Amino acid sequence: MSLIDITFLALALAMDCFTVSIVSGVIIRKYILSIILRMAILFGLFQAMMPFIGWLGTSYFSHYLESVDHWIAFGLLAFLGGKMIKDSFGSEEEAHFDPSKLTSQLLFAVATSIDALAVGISFACLGYKNIEQLTLPLIVIGVCSFVMSILGNILGVMCGKSIVKRLKPEFIGGVILLLIGFRILYEHISF
Numbered sequence: 275m276s277l278i279d280i281t282f283l284a285l286a287l288a289m290d291c292f293t294v295s296i297v298s299g300v301i302i303r304k305y306i307l308s309i310i311l312r313m314a315i316l317f318g319l320f321q322a323m324m325p326f327i328g329w330l331g332t333s334y335f336s337h338y339l340e341s342v343d344h345w346i347a348f349g350l351l352a353f354l355g356g357k358m359i360k361d362s363f364g365s366e367e368e369a370h371f372d373p374s375k376l377t378s379q380l381l382f383a384v385a386t387s388i389d390a391l392a393v394g395i396s397f398a399c400l401g402y403k404n405i406e407q408l409t410l411p412l413i414v415i416g417v418c419s420f421v422m423s424i425l426g427n428i429l430g431v432m433c434g435k436s437i438v439k440r441l442k443p444e445f446i447g448g449v450i451l452l453l454i455g456f457r458i459l460y461e462h463i464s465f
Contacts, residue, residue: 275400279454280411284321284418286450287393289358290386291317291419292426298373299430306374313379314423320387322416328394329408344462347396348455354389355451362445390415400458 275283298313372378393415402408 275411277410277414279457280414281418282450283393283454284411284415285422286355286358286448286454287321287387287390287415288317288419288422290389291321292422294382294386295423295426296430299427299432301373301430302427303431305428305431309374310424310427312376313373313383313427314420316379316383317386317423318416318420320383321390321419322412324387324390325394325397325415326408326412328391329397329402330394332395332398344399344458346399348459350392350396351451351455351458354392355448355455358389358448358451359445360448362448 295310295313295317298309302309397408397411402411
């Protein structure tokens with residue numbers, strides 16, 4: 275994967291963090307730097323850790339999957355992208371959580387990073403053989419999630435609930451994941 279692909283993938287993964295952070299900003303309704311930074315750090319950390327865990331678990335048996343790895347990567351990305359697009363058309367009820375509590379932030383950090391676990395499996399299937407190859411993607415994913423979380427909180431405080439209806443961040447993230455999946459499939463089938 276190129277750096278551009280990795281960045282788009284990272285931004286797609288960060289859309290859930292962005293959405294939760296917007297809701298957090300709407301609920302808090304003021305800038306509390308300690309809450310915003312702690313949430314951003316947790317989101318970035320979990321978004322970077324989950325692909326590593328998925329890659330680590332898969333890398334031990336990826337040699338069995340080499341003939342179908344592009345289909346697996348496409349399937350995972352298409353599933354996740356489709357799920358994100360479907361979820362973007364769901365109900366827009368406001369989340370009932372206290373974003374200032376560490377337990378709430380940990381819960382949402384884990385929940386928003388589950389998709390990243392499957393991305394780690396895709397990395398193993400795409401031929402990432404060692405941690406050195408995985409370092410850049412993990413850093414990009416973590417940093418994008420960190421930044422998107424901060425931006426989401428700021429936008430949530432500034433613009434309130436109406437921004438979620440206009441942006442549909444899950445839809446954008448889902449489309450990006452689908453495009454990356456189709457590109458991977460195209461590259462492996464045509465070459």
